[in-house]
Amino acid sequence: MLVRVLVGAAVGVTILQKVIGENIAFGKTAKQSTTHGEYNASIALDEIYSNRGSTTGLGNPSWWEVDLRGYFSISNITLTAVDMIWNLHMRNAFVEVMDKDVSLCSDVQVAWCGNVSSTVASEEEFTFTCNATFPVRFVRVTRPGNDRLNIGHIDVQGVVATQRYRSHxxxxxxxxxxxxxxxxxxxxxxxxxxxxxxxxxxxxxxxxxxxxxxxxxxxxxxxxxxxxxxxxxxxxxxxxxxx
The missing domain is CATH 3.50.4.10 (Hepatocyte Growth Factor)
Structure with missing residues (x-):
């Protein structure tokens, strides 16, 4: 499996060991812009189905999002491509984290984590660091252009953070x-x-x-x-x- 680690922007570095803890996105609530066939958004949260992944319909842009159902300090996010030709549908996708639901709120804080390259190999992994200065609740992957977005698997690493806003x-x-x-x-x-x-x-x-x-x-x-x-x-x- 080919692994690319991207720190901050699209700067490649080499690591000797990849340390992965609990995936805080597993079992949470995911949605996407549209759904192609049976490839719904939640499939990307379960590594067992990483060979098929979630897939949107054609969109401009196409997007996928998970609600972490809590507030976290995110350290890194890893996207894994599927092991077939659908891996092409993860090219040029970018990852962002947010404190609120962008479809409902007008005052959302957003931090950019990184973007996938224009070439994606079968089962390739892209790991991005996230330096958000606010507690994160939502992770969104967006693919620009009139095309589909396919994600084999997404792994989100982080720790529980204090929510700094008054709860309602x-x-x-x-x-x-x-x-x-x-x-x-x-x-x-x-x-x-x-x-x-x-x-x-x-x-x-x-x-x-x-x-x-x-x-x-x-x-x-x-x-x-x-x-x-x-x-x-x-x-x-x-x-x-x-x-």
Whole structure:
């Protein structure tokens, strides 16, 4: 497999060892400008399917995006091409990171991480460093020109960061987190929200009025409503994408 490491801009360097930790994009929510056949955006998040990847339809430009469902300091992002002729559809693509959903917000902070070269070999890897000075929630890959974008696999490396903006949650009655990352107690829904904010990786929470000894505050970093169930005693609070 051919590996290219790009630091900051398109400057090639050689490394002796490639250290990869947990892919913080795995299992998160991905979408793309359009979808070609069954090659949906989420395929690029699972390395098992890197030989086929995600593929958009024709677009000008074509793009792919993942919501990390939390805020992170990103160290590097690796794009892997597929092992067939579709690798050509990753040429000249560029990678950016953002703090907010660019489709919903007008005050998005964006940092450019790098771009793929004009030649892409089968299963070739491109690793970019990201020097964003703000907590990152979204990673977007864009391919300019009227063409498709194919990504065999994307690996995002980073650590949990403090979200520096005031959190705002929208509420939904009669729903609760079904698989909480933390179950604890809180005096009020606001206090539960503060616990969610302080945990940094928390993106949604559920609260119900109960005795202080009971677990009435459920925190999660998973997507809602996929990670929620109907329950009349609870209320679901979801972190807004545009704050």
């Amino acid at each position: 949650f929208t509420s939904t009655a009669n729903r609760k987190v079904s698989f909480p990352s933390l179950a604890t107690s809180a005096v009020t829904a606001g206090a539960c929200g503060i616990l969610c904010h302080k945990s940094h990786s928390c993106i949604d929470f559920s609260y119900r009025t109960a005795a202080s000894t009971e677990a009435n505050c459920l925190l999660t970093y998973e997507e809602v409503p996929l990670n929620s169930v109907a329950d009349h005693a609870w209320r679901m609070y979801t972190l807004a994408s545009c704050l």
